[in-house]
Amino acid sequence: MGAIRFDDVGRFYGNKTGGFQALKGVNLEISDKEFMAVVGPSGCGKTTLLRFVAGFDRPSSGTVSVNGIRVTKPGPDRAVVFQQFALMPWKTVRENIDLGLRNIGIARAERQSRIAATLQLMNLTGHADAFPHQLSGGMQQRVSIARAWVLDPEVLLMDEPFGALDAQTRVVMQEELVRLARRNPRTVMFITHAVEEAVYLADRVAIMARQPGRIKEIIDIRPIREAEGWDAHEKIEDVMDLESFVHLRTRIWRSLREEKAMELA
Template identity: 55%
Template sequence: MTDKLVISGLGRSFATDRGETVALAGVDLAVGANEFVTLVGTSGCGKSTLLSIVAGLDVPTAGTVTLDGRPVLGPGRDRGVVFQSYTLLPWLTALGNVEFALREAGRSRAEAREVAGAHLALVGLSDFASAYPAELSGGMKQRVAIARALSYRPDVLLMDEPFGALDALTRHHMQELLTRIWERHRLTVLFITHDVEEAVYLSDRVAVMTNRPGRIKTVVPIDLPRPRHYDMVASPAFQTLHRAVLDEIRAESIVAAGLDGALA
């Protein structure tokens, strides 16, 4: 598999009133073309900081990020970003929010409307094209955000806890929707979640990060068949992978809490 996104020796430090805080140190990770990779780890381990650097919204203090061999030096339309907050423009309709991104990318008005409509259909929201964000549920808003991010055909989709604010049932529906979209269009995805079940269900590989300063502790291949269906969550193979990832995170959380000696 050809490497699409390569993170090498990445570090990020912040100056604070209490001195220097090292968020990331020596992060190495390669994501292949059309691969779905998820980052998991304890709270505060630097997952979101890492994603922000890949998105070009933050600058590393050490190391490099390259996309197709080119250094990432700032934001770009080669990367689509979806956050937990929906970041929709409240004065625009669902269709208008997607059109706005396309117009900013240089598409003509007619082309933007056609492409925006097609992507709302992709996420099942054609009937809500004229609805404003205030008239949409949380899951619908996030579907608009995903449609917007996909509409200008980024090389990489970056997703930071995109389903974290949703109720359990809506979250499951969104996971199934994202899986269907990915299996149909095969784009490169770097995803962040605290939900281990979500990570295993969605991913080709799950990268577990250490406590701060964050680095990649281990990468767990998810060799479950595709297309994925939610009934496989109860299968022994799924549960074995879930336990393997959870054990790695639990080991880090025990160290973070200072309980490693007590539980030895």
């Protein structure tokens, strides 16, 4: 179980003499094992919402809950993958993946079993004893995802995890994440600026508006993806050429363009 719920969530920054309303009236529910992508203009509060779920920050008003329990602090049921890899450079791939398991007190035998399974799942077995500086950027981010995945979290929070990668590596990582998400579903909240990435990966896409940040629209991707058989295609470019994909991408772009036009008006 990993359902996420935002109930009338707001965030105000400032004090009695002044400030601004960053988020207001955010209502959103992410179902158990659903992959939800969140897109929106810069400064709309996407990452702030993710931080609420992670327990790194708290809303000024409203509530954020996971499985009906109000989030007040970080917990092992939620794992976060950031844009920067944040790997320990003096530790090997295996040791980096082991960090979270040690922190939550998992016994050595179980840690070894989980690490071996995750290395295989992430196609990292041959790099288990390498250090981060010996890996490409894409490989380092794969280790970062593995470090979160090995915890078997109910909720996986991903804050623009591919934003620092070059275009080709980003595509490979998107294909890898689709493979993982379909084979071993988790509740995923995925923050991104890339519309194509959101459409390709997600079951639903939440579009945010700004000033103040709020949910403008939610686009249901999964029924179209399943009806059109997107997952039968091995390469992202084959999916991106489909009329159904192009239609969804254009719909989201138009919604985001409206927000930009209002900002510049």
